Amino acid sequence: MTESPVKTSRSGHVLEVTLDRPKANAIDIATSRILGEVFRDFRDDPDMRVALITGAGEKFFCPGWDLKAAADGDAVDGDYGPGGFGGIQEMRAMNKPIIAAVNGICCGGGLEWALSADIILAADHAQFALPEIRSGTVADAASVKLPKRIPYHIAMEMLLTGRWIDAEEAARWGLVNQVHPAGDLMAKAREMAGHLASGPxxxxxxxxxxxxxxxxxxxxxxxxxxxxxxxxxxxxxxxxxxxxxxxxxxxxxxxxxxxxx
Missing domain, CATH: 1.10.12 (Lyase 2-enoyl-coa Hydratase; Chain  A, domain 2)
Known part of the structure; x- marks a missing residue:
């Protein structure tokens, strides 16, 4: 039996969701559908109040769409399941807080996945980019979201050039809330999740x-x-x-x- 690429755990009113698809935590259609079901259940469970998303390992949060799966037949306009790509971008009535703990490379659809969260914490080695321009396609959700989250000219530079930024610069532009040493990231994210879970x-x-x-x-x-x-x-x-x-x-x-x- 194939192991699920999505790991979940519960602690009190907090749901922790870990994307675990070696080598890079890329999302294919099957994984997106699993994530959609996870977040739909989270949304509808009255006992769950906060979700925390992260990637497995220390190098990758998520690079976004799995191009190898696309080459094998996954359609870019396929059925991503409940909530669209990554399960939360288009999830209707998602009225519970979501925290992203970005533990490494966060680019393309992975950055769009992080942007779907309400609060973003990053490890000090995390890196961010929208490299779609280099493969001749559009970062669709980021084109809508990013210019509303950070200064317009910085967002357009990222979209038009695919330039990478580090965690410090991401914090400077307001893309992330906090930057922590990698070893402290999950503890800080869980602390934030616990704080929110105790709220109204x-x-x-x-x-x-x-x-x-x-x-x-x-x-x-x-x-x-x-x-x-x-x-x-x-x-x-x-x-x-x-x-x-x-x-x-x-x-x-x-x-x-x-x-x-």
């Missing part, structure tokens, strides 16, 4: 829906939808036990106990 899940859901949907709205239209409770997650939050618990805990000067309902 209904607030996280509302934040993610608002941020996602407001991107295509004017400020006033977004504010109107929030105040009128026209976002489903906001409506659930405002009518929840957790909303009342937060106010009680503040008044009583104690830590709140979040139930996610």
């Amino acid at each position: 899940p209904l607030v996280y859901a509302a934040l993610k829906e608002i941020v996602r949907e407001a991107e295509a709205m004017t400020f006033q239209d977004a504010m109107n939808r929030i105040t009128r409770r026209q976002f489903e997650t906001v409506d659930v939050l405002y009518a929840s036990e957790d909303q009342a618990e937060g106010a009680r805990a503040f008044a009583e000067k104690r830590d709140p106990v979040w139930k996610g309902k």
